[in-house]
Amino acid sequence: MSVNEHYEPRDALLVVDLQNDFCEGGALAVNGATALVPGINAEIEAARAAGALVVASRDWHPVDHASFDHRGGPWPVHCVQDTPGAAFHPDLALPAETVRVSKATAFDADAYSAFDGTGLAGYLRERGVERVIVCGLALDVCVRATALDARREGFEVRLLEALSAAVDPAAVDDVRDTLLEAGVEVRP
Numbered sequence: 001m002s003v004n005e006h007y008e009p010r011d012a013l014l015v016v017d018l019q020n021d022f023c024e025g026g027a028l029a030v031n032g033a034t035a036l037v038p039g040i041n042a043e044i045e046a047a048r049a050a051g052a053l054v055v056a057s058r059d060w061h062p063v064d065h066a067s068f069d070h071r072g073g074p075w076p077v078h079c080v081q082d083t084p085g086a087a088f089h090p091d092l093a094l095p096a097e098t099v100r101v102s103k104a105t106a107f108d109a110d111a112y113s114a115f116d117g118t119g120l121a122g123y124l125r126e127r128g129v130e131r132v133i134v135c136g137l138a139l140d141v142c143v144r145a146t147a148l149d150a151r152r153e154g155f156e157v158r159l160l161e162a163l164s165a166a167v168d169p170a171a172v173d174d175v176r177d178t179l180l181e182a183g184v185e186v187r188p
Contacts, residue, residue: 005043005133005160005187007050012129014150015040015056016114016136016143016164018092021085023137027078030138032165034089039163040135041093048095053127056094057114057136057146060086060102067110081105099123112145121153131156135163140171144179151182158185 007013018040020026023033047054059079067073079086088094101118104111115121124132132150134157136143143164150157159179166172176186 005046005158007047007052007133008131009051010128010130011047011050011052012124012127012132013043013047013052013054014114014132014134014136014146015044015054015092015094016134016146017057017059017079017138018089018136019058019079019085020087020089021059021078023089027076027085028167030165030167031169033137034091036136036163036165037089037091041091043133043135043160043163044093044095044098047133053099053124053129054095054097055099055101055114055120055124056088056092057101057103057118057142058086058088059142060105062105062107064107065104065110066108067104073110079104112142113149114142114146115149115153116145121149121155124155129155131158133158133160135160137165139164139166140168140175144175147179147184148182151184156185157183158187161186161188
């Protein structure tokens with residue numbers, strides 16, 4: 001399903017964490033993740049055709065990352081650097097020029113937002129980006145954090161809700177309310 005967003009050169013499409021470990025069969029699977037891929041691919045193509053920047057974030061954890069349950073964190077082992085689980089979904093059509101942002105790379109700290117410790121905000125400003133259009137996984141965790149940080153950094157932000165899936169579907173209404181309160185435009 002494509003939402004047929006209208007892109008401009010001042011936009012960046014930010015695809016959050018569409019990685020194997022977050023898709024069905026992965027270590028921390030989000031129900032419905034794989035079904036998002038065709039629609040996100042259509043958005044990537046539309047963004048490219050309009051001259052917008054395409055960015056893809058990924059969890060890129062070292063072995064024994066602080067977020068893993070055996071280290072006292074809340075999550076099972078997932079998205080370990082250079083493993084198949086950390087790879088982007090094989091059907092995700094990321095062009096060669098896609099800006100790939102790796103987050104949560106330190107052993108002792110987690111990072112849910114694509115803006116957390118990555119330098120992404122400065123890079124987008126240098127490229128003249130004014131609006132960030134966000135979709136991906138998981139709506140109630142990394143997508144939420146990324147959209148909120150993009151607003152805090154002063155960007156216009158639009159969430160493509162139909163192209164995002166939540167770990168906890170019951171949390172979607174609260175996430176939507178939080179994002180709207182922060183000034184994020186939510187497109188169903």
